[in-house]
Amino acid sequence: MSDCIFCQIIAGHIPSSKVYEDEEVLAFLDITQVTKGHTLVVPKKHYRNILEMDGQASSALFARIPKIAQQLQKKLDAKGMNIINNNEEAAGQTVFHTHIHLLPRFDEQDGLKIKFETQEPDFTALAQLAQDLYFGG
Numbered sequence: 001m002s003d004c005i006f007c008q009i010i011a012g013h014i015p016s017s018k019v020y021e022d023e024e025v026l027a028f029l030d031i032t033q034v035t036k037g038h039t040l041v042v043p044k045k046h047y048r049n050i051l052e053m054d055g056q057a058s059s060a061l062f063a064r065i066p067k068i069a070q071q072l073q074k075k076l077d078a079k080g081m082n083i084i085n086n087n088e089e090a091a092g093q094t095v096f097h098t099h100i101h102l103l104p105r106f107d108e109q110d111g112l113k114i115k116f117e118t119q120e121p122d123f124t125a126l127a128q129l130a131q132d133l134y135f136g137g
């Protein structure tokens, strides 16, 4: 897609700091570096996000994540890693070409704060919701 910034990076028309590449996937440093080594892993084929990918395309992308994450962890001596994927504006997606954020973690002051607002569990509501959502395999 010519107006997609990540397609431009994949095509080499816009420079990027590559950390991994193969025939299907490219991984490069996010320009904002929320934590040191913050990396984006993208499929070379354009998809808007996971919500429009099928199992085959997403499997190829996700299959690469462990080895890239493990390399980053080893080389940066990270203590952990958050792996995040935003789909659509409501979920914080700003670039509409599927990408997985790999965020190496070092300590509580490393630049990233993720906080889930938890609620008291309502088991009746959970059971009802699961029943409404269940679709088998």
Ligand code: 5GP
Residues within 6 Å of the ligand: 005, 016, 017, 028, 029, 030, 031, 032, 033, 040, 085, 086, 092, 093, 094, 095, 096
């Ligand atoms: P999103 O908010 O869509 O999940 O994440 C998009 C990410 O792409 C942001 O973290 C942003 O910093 C990164 N980004 C946007 N434009 C560029 C670019 O031209 N080069 C690189 N390396 N990262 C970019």
Ligand code: ZN
Residues within 6 Å of the ligand: 001, 004, 005, 006, 007, 008, 045, 046, 047, 096, 097
């Ligand atoms: Zn694209």
